[in-house]
Amino acid sequence: MDLVALPAFADNYIWMLHDGARAVVVDPGDAAPVLAALDRLQLSLTAILVTHHHPDHVGGLQALRPRLEGQVHGPAREAIPPPFEPHQDGERVDVLGTPFEVIDVPGHTAGHIAYVQRGATPAPLLFCGDTLFSAGCGRLFEGTPAQMLDSLDRLAALPPDTRVCCAHEYTMSNLRFAAAVEPANEALADHARHAQALRDAGQPTLPSTIALERRINPFLRCREPAVIAAAQAQGAAGTDPVAVLAALREWKNRFR
Numbered sequence: 001m002d003l004v005a006l007p008a009f010a011d012n013y014i015w016m017l018h019d020g021a022r023a024v025v026v027d028p029g030d031a032a033p034v035l036a037a038l039d040r041l042q043l044s045l046t047a048i049l050v051t052h053h054h055p056d057h058v059g060g061l062q063a064l065r066p067r068l069e070g071q072v073h074g075p076a077r078e079a080i081p082p083p084f085e086p087h088q089d090g091e092r093v094d095v096l097g098t099p100f101e102v103i104d105v106p107g108h109t110a111g112h113i114a115y116v117q118r119g120a121t122p123a124p125l126l127f128c129g130d131t132l133f134s135a136g137c138g139r140l141f142e143g144t145p146a147q148m149l150d151s152l153d154r155l156a157a158l159p160p161d162t163r164v165c166c167a168h169e170y171t172m173s174n175l176r177f178a179a180a181v182e183p184a185n186e187a188l189a190d191h192a193r194h195a196q197a198l199r200d201a202g203q204p205t206l207p208s209t210i211a212l213e214r215r216i217n218p219f220l221r222c223r224e225p226a227v228i229a230a231a232q233a234q235g236a237a238g239t240d241p242v243a244v245l246a247a248l249r250e251w252k253n254r255f256r
Contacts, residue, residue, distance in 0.1 A: 001096065003125070003165070005204045006033040011169045012056055013206065015127055017096065022046045024095045026115070026127045027167050031060035038067065047095040050074035050084070051129025052112040057167065070095075077111030087113060105131040105155065107148030108138030116158060123209075124162040128155060133166045134195075134208040135188075136174035137219040139253065145246035149222065152245075156220045160211035171195050171205035177255045178218050181230045181248065187215040218248055 006014040008030040015026040016037055023043040027050060028034050038045055047070040050058055061072060061081050073093050076086035087093060089104035093115065100115040108130045117125040130138035131148075132155050140148055155164075175192045182188060191212065195205045213220050221227045222241040227248070232238075236247035 001098075001121070003163070003207070004037065005165075005206060006037055007169075007204075008033050009056060013165070013167055013169060013204065014060075015165045015167075017125075018043050019096055022096055024049060025064075026165070027051055027057035027129060028060035028064055029054075029056035029058065031063035034060060034064060035067065044069055046070040047093075048072045049093065049095070049100070049115050049127060050080055051114060051127065051131075051167070052109040053078040053080055054109065054130070057129065075111040075113040078109060089113075100127075103154060105129075105151035107131060107140055107143035107145075107151045110142040112143075112151075114155065116162070118159070124159050125165065126155065126158060126162050126210075127165050129167050131155065132164060132213065132217075132219075133168060133174055134164065134171040134205060134213065135178045135191075135217050136170055136252065137217075137249070140249060145249065146242045148219075148249070149242050149245045152219055156210060156214060158210050160209065160214070162210040163207040164209060164213060165207045169204060169206070171208075172199060175216070177252050178216060180255065181218040181251075182221070182224075182226050184226065185216065187212075191216050219245060222248070 004016040008014050014028050017024050024047040045067045072084040074080035074084045076088040087102045091102045093100045100117045103114045105112050105114045114128045198205050218227050222244040228239050231244040231247040234247045234251045236243045
């Protein structure tokens with residue numbers, strides 16, 4: 001299987017997974033880069049996976065349907081442009097002959113889902129939409145801090161080598177925020193240098209890994225003393241991880 005990040009809009013990635021003949025794409029907000037890749041690689045489009053309802057994730061669906069030789073799969077509790085196959089936590093989606101498990105990850109939106117392929121080669125594969133970003137997490141447009149913490153905890157519990165395929169290239173701005181939260185985090189400083197080199201070369205910083213995110217992502221580190229102290233300095237009451245995440249997310253919303 002080949003994994004390809006198709007840039008879209010200013011900073012989106014539409015993820016494509018293909019076997020040389022058939023392809024599945026994730027969150028196609030724009031049909032144009034998908035159609036161009038299908039034509040360039042001479043692939044048939046056999047499935048589309050959708051994580052949530054925002055326009056930059058579903059805007060290309062209608063234009064792709066004439067090329068689609070399978071189903072659109074999406075969250076059961078969100079209004080995805082029909083027709084689509086609704087899915088919720090614990091269900092399985094089979095694409096390209098391999099199963100993806102559906103995980104409910106509300107927070108960014110109320111019905112957001114993620115897809116994880118646990119037996120993938122060379123490592124497990126996670127399509128997490130806008131729930132988890134490298135060194136960050138999505139804004140809480142519809143969900144609560146408690147929901148987001150639970151969703152992030154579920155993703156953080158995946159195998160350490162799981163490849164994290166986020167839907168946006170937000171890494172550098174997230175790393176700047178993470179450094180403000182944990183200025184003494186050496187793993188964070190090391191990765192920031194690596195990520196900057198990738199961007200300078202015109203390369204994506206993604207996919208990340210769960211192991212890396214556990215070391216550098218403040219939203220996965222809400223129980224770490226340094227992160228708790230930083231959140232308390234921003235108004236978090238006590239050490240409860242929900243309060244810590246809520247304070248971090250509010251801080252990030254206004255961080256420049």
